[in-house]
Amino acid sequence: MNYKNFPMVPRVIFGRGSFNQLSEILAPKRLNSHSPFIYLIDDVFKNNAWLTSRIYLAYDDRIIFISAKEEPKTSQVDELVEDIILSSKERPSGIIGIGGGTLLDLAKAVSIMITNEGEAKDYQGWDLVKNPAIYHVGIPTISGTGAEVSRTTVLTGPTRKLGINSDYTPFDQVFLDPELTKGVPNNQWFYTGMDCFIHCVESLNGTYLNAFSQSYGNMAYELCKDIFLDNNLTEEDTQDKLMMASWHGGMSIAYSQVGVAHAMSYGLAYVLGVKHGIGNCIVFDHLEEFYPEGVKLFKIMKTTHNITLPQGLCAGLSDKELDLMVNIALGLEPLWENAIGKHWKKTITKEKLKALYKKM
Structure with a gap:
């Protein structure tokens, strides 16, 4: 090895x-x-x-x-x-x-x-x-x-x-x-914080998971739950904890990888210029099949903080644009292998991804 x-x-x-x-x-x-x-x-x-x-x-x-x-x-x-x-x-x-x-x-x-x-x-x-x-x-x-x-x-x-x-x-x-x-607008604070939460969900549910990634991922995941589900934290506590969650979330993918949400949000960013944090949120909202627990918690966090995600982003896209999105996403092979396993190509088809994008 x-x-x-x-x-x-x-x-x-x-x-x-x-x-x-x-x-x-x-x-x-x-x-x-x-x-x-x-x-x-x-x-x-x-x-x-x-x-x-x-x-x-x-x-x-x-x-x-x-x-x-x-x-x-x-x-x-x-x-x-x-x-x-x-x-x-x-x-x-x-x-x-x-x-x-x-x-x-x-x-x-x-x-x-x-x-x-x-x-x-x-x-x-x-x-x-x-x-x-x-x-x-x-x-x-x-x-x-x-x-x-x-x-x-x-x-x-x-x-x-x-x-x-x-x-x-x-x-x-x-x-x-x-x-x-301090002073970060609520929406931006939420989208960027969710980037950390999604890092953790993807790392902790991935096939690349190991004790190194798991220890950092668990720490960041618990901090995110505190920050986005506990309304009793002071503003200072929230700032301190989210800064550490971000650090640990970043560390958790050093020895593992992210997964489906990141792969697909890269497609959104390339074709539509969607910013990374909000792009992850838009994609993750539709990924119950891959991350049932994480998506359930995400939806509760979204409601708790009065966040409404944009709808119908991909509705008016041509087949050519959708194909480009799909190809960008599929090109990120380590992310799919982490999310699904070595034989991911058997289940992750262009048609499947195109159908998912059309929901967004």
Whole structure:
């Protein structure tokens, strides 16, 4: 048996207000005065001095504000890398991503592409990255995606939506400051939190399950039940617990995989541009056949938090668009193998997936 030797985030700081230690932690990592730190920040913080005033810019350091309204794209990564290289006198000291999963994935991808030739689309897949990334830091401002801990950066490319999965992807440093998640709109909080819940359901019910994945998955699953079913938690408790659920949920799939909801939501994202969290929710709502217990709980959580999911997204799609969706989903073979087993192709047909998509 040949076991995978997975990398982990080597340094993590947790605590309310820990973001205030950012400059102190970055200082020793500065290569020289011509080697800037580049901050990629969700543009919802553009006029938010509460966050930006705590970022100490020195020498040629830069903040680049980026909209998270769309899923991150390989072309976007290439443009950012070109901009950073052309505007910096020397290779940057580090990339700091501040935001949700979109910004964290962009920060991971940019840090990889600064040291690897070609275009980001060339690295979509498993273990294709040759050179270590530059120093990169992840600071989530919404909890659930697990992007802060995972070894993948999910990108929509010219032909598919697929992550850059590599040992060089994980962050060198993560800040888990629950205070940064205050003020997230209820819908967004729910969809991103459900990304974590669905990670756990798919991991815990998968054929790849092992004691490593199970221990982290169970922890995150129980935390999600506390957060989304217990109305007696304070706002601070909710923020703290969801940040830890996200971390554990991300860890639970390091040694396993996600499953049907993620595979099918990739199809929705590629063809319709549906954001990852809400896409998972739209798909998961129809997956009783695969995850009866999880879907039952999900529906209770949805009602508890007054969430109404969009209906009829796929109603007006052409056969060509539906086929593309199905092919994107079917291309994610490890996810299907985890969900169904080695012989998944016998039961998961194009017709079956097309029928499922038509319900959404």
